Amino acid sequence: MSYYLTIIGSNNAPVYELDIGSYKQNSNGIFKFPDNINNLKQFIANSSLDILENIQFNSQQHYFNNIDSFYGYSTFIFLTQSNIKYIILTNSKNLDESIRQFFIELNELYLKKLLSPFYDYNSPINSKFFTTRVKNIAKKYL
Amino acid sequence: MDIINFCNPAYVRSLVVPISEIGKSDFENVLETLRRVKDVRAVDLINNPGKFNPQAYPQGHIYYNFVTKDDDTESLFLHNFEPFRKTAVVIGITKWNENMNETTIQEAKAELKRKYPSPITQFVLIFDCPNDYKIDIREVYTVDKKTQNLETKICDLTSRFLSNFSTYASAYEHTTLRSPGNLSGTTKKTKNRVSVSFDLNSEKVKQMSSRGRKLKLMANFYLMAGNLKSALSDFCEAIFSLKYANDYLWLASAFDGLAVCIFLLASIAAPFQLPQFLTQILDSAKNSVNVLSTPIVSPRSSLQINNVLSTLNSLRDETYTHKLDVVPLDVVEKKIFECGILASKYYHQAKEYDIDYVPHIVVTESLLRYATLMVLININGSLNLELINDILYSPAKFNNNTVTKDFDTDHFNKLCFHILDVDFNQLSQTQQMKLFYSLSFLFSKTKMNMKKCLMISSFIDIVINNNSITSVNNTDRQNLTYLLENYCESYGIVTDEVIGVLYPNKTQKKILLQILSFCRIVNFHQGYLKFGSLSLRHFNSLFTPNEQIETFETMTAFLKSRSESIEYWDPNLLVDFHFDTETRKLVEGEESMIKITVRNPFMFHIDIKHFKLSLESNFKLKLYTKDKKEIDNSTISPTISVRPYSQLEIPFIIVPENNGTLIVDGIYASVCGCKLQKFVFKDHEIMSFVPKINKKYEKFYDSKNLSWSIDVVNSQPFLKILDVKLEDKWLMLLDGERKQFKVTMKNTSKTEINYLVSMFKDSTTELLNAELNNKLLQPNEIYEIEYQLLKRKPFKILNKGDLVKIDGFELFDLDVEIIGKIGVNEASLVLEYSHQQDSSTEFHRNISIPVNLTVYPSVELAGCDIIPLTSNTKINELMKDPCWAYLSKMKENNHQLSNFCLLALDFINMWSDEMEITLNYMPGASDAKQTGDVMIKEEPLQIKTTLQSRKNLRMFLPLVRMDFDEEYLGRTIPSLRNKQFIVDKKTPMAEQLFIKHAFWYKEEILKRVKASWKILPNSSNSIHKGKYGDIDLRGFKFSSKMVEVLEVEKIGLSLKLLDTNDSEVELNNVSLNEFYTIRIQLTNRNKAPIFGMLRHIPVCKDPPYTYEKKVLINGVLQFSVETPLIEGESREYDLGIVFMEKGECEWGVLFDELDNWTSGSSEIKAQHLQREQLKFKVN
Known part of the structure; x- marks a missing residue:
């Protein structure tokens, strides 16, 4: 099972992305997407924003599970108050709750990042430390 | 490619193929014509007895779907299930030519049949037939040149098709119909039915x-x-x-x-x-x-x-x-x-x-048809006949509107989810492409840009992987450009703006790379160039070196094959520009250097051609390369290559052809085969902090174009030295000596010189300048240095009056006098000259005439003093000196000698020959206004003397004591360089005052006294005889004593001894027991009133020194002046005395000047003594 995580800024430009391989269910932590999906993953993740835009102002929820799918890959979105989107693209099934937990911790991490005076809102995150922390959370939940 | 039409199941799929040689454009025209008549009314058709007799339902229509691609094999397994997928008709298209006859047509038809056996009917349509040409072969129809009979022929063709179709359909009457299998032909076992x-x-x-x-x-x-x-x-x-x-x-x-x-x-x-x-x-x-x-x-x-x-x-x-x-x-x-x-x-x-x-294709197409219809109805407002006709007849002609707010997006999304599910991958690539195309149309109508992008991206991927399309036509190009631009913009890649992308990201790079390979594969050169230059402009930081080089090489190849050109991708090519001149001015018609710095931030070499300057006004100038090849006129423009990741400074020579202000606001150049374009230098000011909210990144940049301006002055003269008429190359001068020589010069240009200024420089200049920076110097010392710098110049031009104007090509002489100044070993005369039309464009050119010289010391001032004279000074008969003669003359004129003093000057002869020293006293040289009560008319005086080598000598000069008021003496010491006066807070006020007094007295003396030396002409065997020069007296230094001697006291106290007749008594002969009067004259020479106490101070010479019992005094010795003495007032006080004993006696007086006397204070401000006390002998 593999996950593609991306953080999309309020201007719909990517802020951060990470390929995550799961350790659960006898997986070895290696990210495996078929080539065609791997090539398209950014586009698939982004295309779910169209649907999010249609519903985000009609709903009070932050977490949208299985909002969109393409070639059998589902998209999960966590929308922050500042219109930052955390998106996960995966072929795993029945992991709604773990993904939600993952998003909540990721949000905390992102907020800490946002507090840094050296980080500009919507600018790309290139910190290795951030990646390590995200991987740790992923290991916990995904 | 068309979007999937709702009425597809009703269309008769007809394959149109060329059967003889027919041009691509002709074929496209034919296809276009056919598509216009794709709808045939049943009422127009010929009756036939079959199943599909048009008379059975005359209101009906038959719709053709003319296609050019035969994908029957792909859908073969669906033909029994959905027969509209089958190609029902194949129409062979050919053009009429003279060689055509029935046999050839028959052959062509047979060939068509052989090639496409599966369609129900095969027809041949011959276009451009002569009107009278008749042919009688079944299923072959002729169309005239104007295609006027096309409709009739299509009706004939349709009648024929219907009859064949009836036959075809009847074949299904008795067959058992099976569900379609998958592509391999096997039907699934219905296990859990x-x-x-x-x-x-x-x-x-x-x-x-x-x-x-x-x-x-x-x-x-x-x-x-x-x-x-x-x-x-x-x-x-x-x-x-x-x-x-x-x-x-x-x-x-x-x-x-x-x-x-x-x-x-x-x-x-x-x-x-x-x-x-x-x-x-x-x-x-x-x-x-x-x-x-x-x-x-x-x-x-x-x-x-x-x-x-x-x-x-x-x-x-x-x-x-x-x-x-x-x-x-x-x-x-x-x-x-x-x-x-x-x-x-x-x-x-x-x-x-x-x-x-x-079959997934069946489901997806079905879903897509409804989705399309849903979108179209929403856009149109409702289902009406107009929309129905649009869908039926011109599916491509939909307006640009998008769906309204009440569109059921949820439902639409659900439809689309099912299209793009896991089975989608099973579809053939053609089918996928078709679906992607239709979906991207729908998503664009439903304003789902990102979804649309996903479709486009997938569509492009299929094209890239399949390598199926090899070229695109003109209309496609326009549509493609629009589509790709749209695609880019959805991901924040702004294609038109120069400031495109704030944070270029990897997704954007991915998109661009995908578009680039797509454009390359479909040979869409224009698109490749557009997006290639966009990538290099904004994404070169993300592109790897190989990607950069590959993009660049492909672009270069495409550029070569195209006639039109594109703009160069790096608008910031120009990094710097400057005029390489010292004067910051250019001269009309003269060469000067400019330097242009360009950059290459890419991983490949760039070539720059056709350099030209962009000028703001219509300014004429010529541009040359460094090796003087003119750029504008030569056919082969020089190519400048800039290495990867580097900056290059390119020198050029420019020659302005008129005057005024030359403003360069950029350069024109053609880079890497791109079109000639203007490059400017933008001054970006990026905010140090990007605001965290409310961002519009365009606002971060405040850019303005820089321009470089320089004044070009009218053509200027050029001077050349032809000859310097000096006997020796190396001059030897004595200190203070003057020597004259001529310099011959020529104006080598045709422009006249109307401005000529001379400047002088010698080897001491720099030392003195350096000394001037010493902060510890007192103002008088600074003045001395400045004097040496500015007033004692090494040269003097004697014929300045002749040099007001020098014509073009004129030859002229410069008469120069050089003055020896100790310490100088090199001096130069600098001439600054120009032709000035108006003062606004100031330009000067310099020419320097260097002179080598050695200066030896001659006569120097070694010391100085001022010696007081008293009224008792006796002048001996033997003193024949002009000084004493002068003084005795003054005495004869009833002037008191105490009003004079002697200026003593010590000279030393440093030279090897005997010198004659002349001292000149010129009292008229000073115009300083003296106050004072003593008016003495002075006369000029000259004193000469000889001084042997290495000897020194003291010379005396009588001076009248000077009386200047405080205001005059307290003036600030001037600065010759016009420097600002700085209040000195370190030096005590008294010292500052003394320095000022000394300075002004010295200036006064120097104005009146001049000294010179001369080697006597009759001096024995000296080669230097007859030389003459000035002695520098500025070494004169005042001590406080000297000042005291020189100046007239501000409060004058003089004593007189009078007898009873009020006449002055001879002091050496005072009698005992007689009445005398001591008269004090107190004079106030101040500008303010004074008040104080006067005290007599009598002293007897012989012991016991006290005056008691020796002198009888009629009055008091100490008394107040009672009323203040106003400015200039003089008052006399008498004291009666009688001498009672013989002996010598002195009588002095002291004036205690009181401060604040108006308020009753008795504080002593200053004590003033008389200048000369009385000395008398009592016999």
Whole structure:
């Protein structure tokens, strides 16, 4: 099972992305997407924003599970108050709750990042430390 | 490529192929013409006895779908299921030529038949036939040049097709229809087939199913043949049977067909009625809306077969005469979507129960057709005839509107989810492309840009992977550019702006790389160049070196093959520009250097050609390369290559051809084969902090174009030194010596010189300048240095008056006098000259005349002093010196010698020859206004003397003591460089005052006294005889004592001894026991009144020194002056005395000047003594 995580800024430009391989269910932590999906993953993740835009102002929820799918890959979105989107693209099934937990911790991490005076809102995150922390959370939940 | 049309099931798929040589554009024209006549009315057709007799339903239409690609093999397994997928007609297109005859045409037709055996009918259409040409071969039709008879021919062709079609359809009468298998041809085993019915046996089910399938197929045929009435009844009947048999796949397809049938009926405004049972089923669709998201088991309707059958029969009944009303379009719309929902539901069920293999293409196309219709209806507002016609006749012609707010996006999304599910990958690439294309159309209409991008991205990927399209035509190019730009913009890549992307990201890079390979594969040069330059402009930081080089190389190759050109991708090519001149001015007609710095931030070499300066005004100038090749006129422009990741400074020579202000605001250049364009230098000011909210990144940049301006002055003269008339190359001078020589010069240009200024420099200049920076110097010391720098110049031009104007090419002499100054070993005369038209454009050119010289010391001032004279000074008869002669003359003129003092100057002769020293006293040289009560008329005086080598000598000069008021002496010491005066807070005030006094006294003395030396002409065997020069007296230094001697006291106290007759007594002969009067004269020379105490101080010489018992005093020795003395007032005080004893006696007086006397204070401000006390001898 593999996950593609991306953080999309309020201007719909990517802020951060990470390929995550799961350790659960006898997986070895290696990210495996078929080539065609791997090539398209950014586009698939982004295309779910169209649907999010249609519903985000009609709903009070932050977490949208299985909002969109393409070639059998589902998209999960966590929308922050500042219109930052955390998106996960995966072929795993029945992991709604773990993904939600993952998003909540990721949000905390992102907020800490946002507090840094050296980080500009919507600018790309290139910190290795951030990646390590995200991987740790992923290991916990995904 | 067209989007998938809702009416596809009713179209007759016709393949159009060229059969002889026919040009691409001709073929496209023919196709275009054919597409105009794709709709044939049944009423126009010839009657035929077959199944599809057009007379049976004359209102019907037959619609052709002309295609150029034969993909029958792909859909072969679906031909029995959905016959409209089969290519029914193949039309061979050819053009008429003279060589054509029946045989060749027959052959061509046979060839066509051989090549395309599967279509129902093969036709040959011969275009551009002469009007009178007749041919009588079946299935061959001629069209005249103006294609006027095309419609007739198409009608003929259609009649023929219908008759063949009847034959084809009849072949299905007795076949058992199977569900379509997958591509490999195997049908799925129906393992878990649900038991279909409780109340019917399986035989009955089979029978119903078989009947239903056949009816559905026939209905499809009727639909294609335009017989909507039969199609409707067959569909209804088929639905009944198939529903009965729970044959979901076919049932779903039947609903699809029914929807199209209803749509077409509405298009010709034909009245129709659906049987009761069908209306019931359709009504149930409302409950099945959610079928797409959550499959539910459909409620099984228990139908009474007999009732239904009777209704159906009545539908079919030819004599059914009941007048029906035209169904309103909103009902039609409702029915169509109900059919759609049911179709989806049954497809889904067929899949769910795994009864039949459900071909994904069938499901997706079905979903897509409804989705398209849904979108179009929403855009149009409602389903009306106009929209129906648009869908039927010109599917490409939809307006640019997008869906409104009340569009059911949720439902639309659900439809689309199902299209793009796991099975999508099983579709052939052509089918996928078609679906992507249609979906991207729908997403753009529904304002789902990101989804659209995903479709485009997938579409492009297929093109890239397949390598199937090799070229695009003009219309495609425009559409493609629009599409790709749109694609880019959705991901924040702004294609038009220069400031495009704030944070270029990897997704954007991915998109660009994808577009680039797409453009390369389809040979879309224009697009490649556009997006290539965009990538290099904004994304070169993300592109790897190899990607950069590859993009660049492909672009270069494409650029070479194209006539038009593009703009160079790096607008910041120009990094710096400067005029390489020292004067910051250019001269008309003269060469000067400029330097242009360009950059190459890429991983490849760039070549720059056709350099030109961009000037703001219409300024004429010529540009040359460094090796003086003119750039503008030469045909072969020099190419400058800039290495990867580097900056290059390129020197050029410019020659301005007129004067004024030259403003360069950029350069023109053609880089890497791109078009000639202007490059400017932008001064970006990026905010240090990007605001965290409310961002519009365009606002971060405040850029303005820089321009470089320089004044170009009118043409200027040029001077050259021809000769310096000096005897020796190396001059030897004595300190203070003057020497004259000539310099011959020529103005080598035609411009006259009307401005000439001389400046002098010598080797001491720098030392003195350095010394001036010493902060510890007192103002008088600074003045001395400045004097040496500015007043004692090493040169003097004697014929300045002749040099007001020098014409072009004029030869002239410069008479120069050089003055020896100790310490100088090199001196130069600098001439600054120009031709000035007006003062605004100041330009000067310098020429320097260097002179080497050695200066030896001559006579120097070694020391100085001022010696007081008293009224008692005796002048000896023997003193013949002019100084004493002068003084005695003054004395004779009744001037007191105490008003004079002697200026003593010590000279030392440093030179090897005997010198004559002349001292000149010129009292008239000073115009300083003296105050004071003593007016002495002075006379000029000259004193000469000789001084041997290495000897020194003291010379005296009488000076009248000076009386300047405080204001005059307290003036600030001037600065010759006009430096600002700085208040000195460190030096005590008294010292500052002394320095000022000393300075002004010195200035006064120097004005009056001049000294010079001369080597006597008769001096023995000296080569230097006759030389003369000045002695520098500025070394003169005052001590405080000297100042005291020189100046006249501000409070004058003089004493006189008078006898009883008030006449002065001879002091050496004072008698005992006689009455005398001591008279004090107190004079106030201050500007303010004074007040104080006067004290007599009598002293006797012989012991016991006290004056008591020796002198009788009539009065008091100490007393107040009583009333203040005003400015300039003089007052006398008398004291009577009688001497009682012989001896010598002195009498002095002291004046205690009191401060604040107005307030009654008795504080002593200063004490003043008399200048000369009285000394007398009492005999």
